[in-house]
Amino acid sequence: MSPVILSAAGAALVLDDPDPQWGLPRVRHFGAALGPVSGAALLPALASPAPPLLPAQGDSWYGRPGLSGGRDGDQWPVRWSLDRLDADTVSGSGGTVTITASDARAGLGLVCELVMDGGGLVRMRHAVTNTAASPYRVDGLVCALPVPGRAAELLDFTGRWALEKVPQRAEFRHGVWSRENRRGRTGHDGTGLLVAGTEGFGFRGGEVWAVHAGWSGDHVHYAERLPEGVSLLAAGELLEPGEVVLGEGESYRTPWVYFTWSGAGLDDAGARLHGHLRARPLPVRPVTLNNWEATYFDHGLDRLLELADRAAAAGIERFVLDDGWFRHRRHDRAGLGDWYVDEGVWPDGLHPLADRVRKLGMQFGLWFEPEMVNPDSDLAREHPDWILGRAERMPPPQRHQQVLDLARPEAYAYLLERLDALVGEYALDYIKWDHNRDIAEPVHAGVAGVHAQTLATYRLLDELRGRHPRLEIESCSSGGARVDFGILARTDRVWTSDSNDALDRQAIQRWTGLLVPPERLGCHVGAPHDHVTGRSLPLAFRAATALFGHMGVEWDLTSASQAELEELATWIALHKRLRPLLHAGRVVRADHPDRSALLHGVVLPERAVYAYVQLTSRTDLVPGPLRLPGLDPDAVYEVRVAGPAPERAALPAWAVPADGAPVRLPGSVLGELGLPAPALRPASALLVELEKV
Known part of the structure; x- marks a missing residue:
């Protein structure tokens, strides 16, 4: 049989086509394009060790298995038989491969999907189905591709609140280098990308391979090298014991996992990732003012109207009202979940502000944190059982808040109704969708609940956007703690960090920008004296830093001098002039x-x-x-x-x-x-x- 070749934009992936009675195809190559060669002509070059598409001991793989799980009292190792391989490929344009396999004795079926787009980016996902009568527990299912032995170094990222995407490099040695995240969201320390490369690789040179799990819940990225001469990169959802148990006929499908290769350094690998996000076009990115660091919880109408006037005069195109507009929300210890405009603060609703903003020619947006609830709220008092966790005890608090169990139909329906009603009443152009804490002790219906919570969040976003197709949504998670292709499939930009300190932002934006193109990175001009680091920086530097993204302002313009306002307007005008370049270029x-x-x-x-x-x-x-x-x-x-x-x-x-x-x-x-x-x-x-x- 002849190998299958996917190729596009100078990259190629080669799968052999094994005997249908034995195992899955092996990935023989992922890297540089091989030129105008047929699959059959490659056979003499494909004798080197290579992992199967889903590594397992039944295929003589002695590293981490691609699928882990079992049935209580009946352990039967999986050994796949290939049922079908469907390939739709066009040389130079990528294509798709769908592989169907089964193991009748183990009572499992498998479908593997691989897609290479026209930019050479590969995405992969697997679905496993229980074909037996007894339940099958899925403990893990990952997607993996091999990298050659010349990949000598690893690059990944860590971070914390207000300092995301800190790079760290190490030698690629025998064993497993694993980055596991159990925070219930992508995490400030979530690596985003795990990169393997030739020695000394940089932005403009060296050969690199990278993997990204497009999933917003618990996840794992790892690199593994075996003494048998095989290395790989892998990623997927990280499941807790008992979180996914399949009854007969039920299936579990992984999130999409993305793989990129470059023969010319990190910039080229990042361009392939950018191309995937840019395939979903965006409208012009309006320069945005967010009032959070300007007013915090002080929602005096006169002050906000003055802020809107000054914003419009500076050339700002969108005004976003942040936290503090809803019932009982005079501080961060109460009110989350009570998604009604606070009548005491806003006796006429938000209409006076929204009307003025639009009269000034700006769009109007609003902040929400739908997945969270304060115990001190009407919602929590009326529905304590809607909190994600065990009924017998409250999970550990963070930021005076708990997590709302979105997989619970009543909680989901409440949020959808409230969001839908407010978007409709105020004709919102934009939502800043926040998620300000890690999820601790997530229990839904007696089992680990991050998987169900993440899928419910995706459904909520999808349904809200289905009802309001022109609504734009920002993914914020106490800054950049939810930046991944899963959330970006449903949102229009990410809030890159809660730090507006331009010195820190230079590095944060530089490394987050490997995964996300500039037009989807929220980059704001902060106050002269930064609210997070306390550092004072000149306006020109703050503006030049914010210019290279989706530019915005997070600064109390009512305290700015006339000279500062004029200088800010100059920078905003420059951004608008350069915007077609900044938001489309390489x-x-x-x-x-x-x-x-x-x-x-x-x-x-x-x-x-x-x-x-x-x-x-x-x-x-x-x-x-x-x-x-x-x-x-x-x-x-x-x-x-x-x-x-x-x-x-x-x-x-x-x-x-x-x-x-x-x-x-x-x-x-x-x-x-x-x-x-x-x-x-x-x-x-x-x-x-x-x-x-």
Whole structure:
């Protein structure tokens, strides 16, 4: 039989086609495209050890099994027989493969789906069905693809509240490197991506493979290397004992798991992931003001109206009213779950504010935290049994709140009715959907409940959007604790972090941006004195940082000076001008040798914009050149400074040409020799704009 080849955008995946009586296909290759070669011609090259599509001991795999589970009192190891392999492939355009297998003695059926899109991104999921009369307990089911032995290093991410996506690297050694998350949400420390690569790989160089579980509940990512010469990356949902038990004829299907490969570093791998999200188009991303750090729980109408007036004058296009508008919510210890406008604070409802916002030409949005409830709320007092957990005791509290059991039909119906009613009454354009705590001791109907809770959340989002197709939804989870392709299939952006500190945000956005493209990353201009870190930073630096995403403002503009408002308006106007580029172009990051600085940008065929960011003081007296990645080497570009130059910057001649005419240079020169760098003070940035001549 002939192997099956999926190929697109320079990537390829090769499956052998085994004897139907023995085992699943083995993944013989995932990496670079192999050129115009038939599957049969590859047979002599496919003798190296390779894992089966779903690793199991029955296929002589002695690492972690792809499927783990069993029946009480009747342990029978699974050994799959291939029933059917359907492939629909077009060379260079990807395709799909569906594999059906079974084990009659074990009483199980299996369906494996693989899809390679036109950008070379692979997604995979498995479904296991119990075909026997006795219940089958699914303890784990993951998706895995092999990586070659030359993948010598691992990169993953950790983090905490207000400091997400902190990178950490290690040698890829024998054994398992596992990142397991049991927080009931993706987690501040959720890795998002687990990357394997050749030694020293970076943004622009080296060969890399990466895996991402598109799931918003408990999950696992792991890398495994065996002495037999086989290595793999795997991911999937992390199930607690007894969480999924299948009766006869019932099935469990994994979430989609995404695999990306690049022969040219992390940027290329990230571009494939971005392409998947960009396949679902978005409307123009309005510059957004969120009032949280401006007013917190102080919802005086006059103050909010003044804030809206100043926002509109600065060019802001959407006004979002955050926490504090609903009943009993004068602080964070009460009211969650009581989703009715507080009549004491808003005697005329939210209409006076919403009407003014729209009269000023802005959209109107509202904050919710639907999955949570305060014990001090009408809802909790009336329905204590709706709290996710055992009836005999309350789960450990966090942030004075508990989790509402969305898998309970009555709780689900209440939330849907309240959300639907409020979106309809106020014609909401936007919801900031928050989730502010880890889920502890989740018990639903006597079993572990994260799986059911996550699926119910997805259903709620899907049904609400079905009723209001033009509604946009932001996924916020005390910042960036729910950033994954599962939630992003149902939302339009993520709140990247609760920290608006521009220095911390440079790194947070840089690494979150491997998975998520700029137009889906909420990036706001914070207050001059940051509310989280206490650091004071200049407006130009805060704005230049927020510019490279879905830009917004989280700052009390009623306290800003006229000069600050005018400067902010200049930056917002610049963002709007660059928005078609920033939200459609290819993200590039230089492997800049100076660790005190960053160089990153966004590139389209005809134009590009870069930010040279000085984070801390330089060691060298003279900064190294700015080698601009991602340009067409055969094209000529006009080069100019975009936006206001940083204060007290020593600018090179190209940035302030004597005759006023912009410098023109080929892409080959800009990429190889680069431009002389400005000498910047710490916490400052210079934007460089290029246009093809």
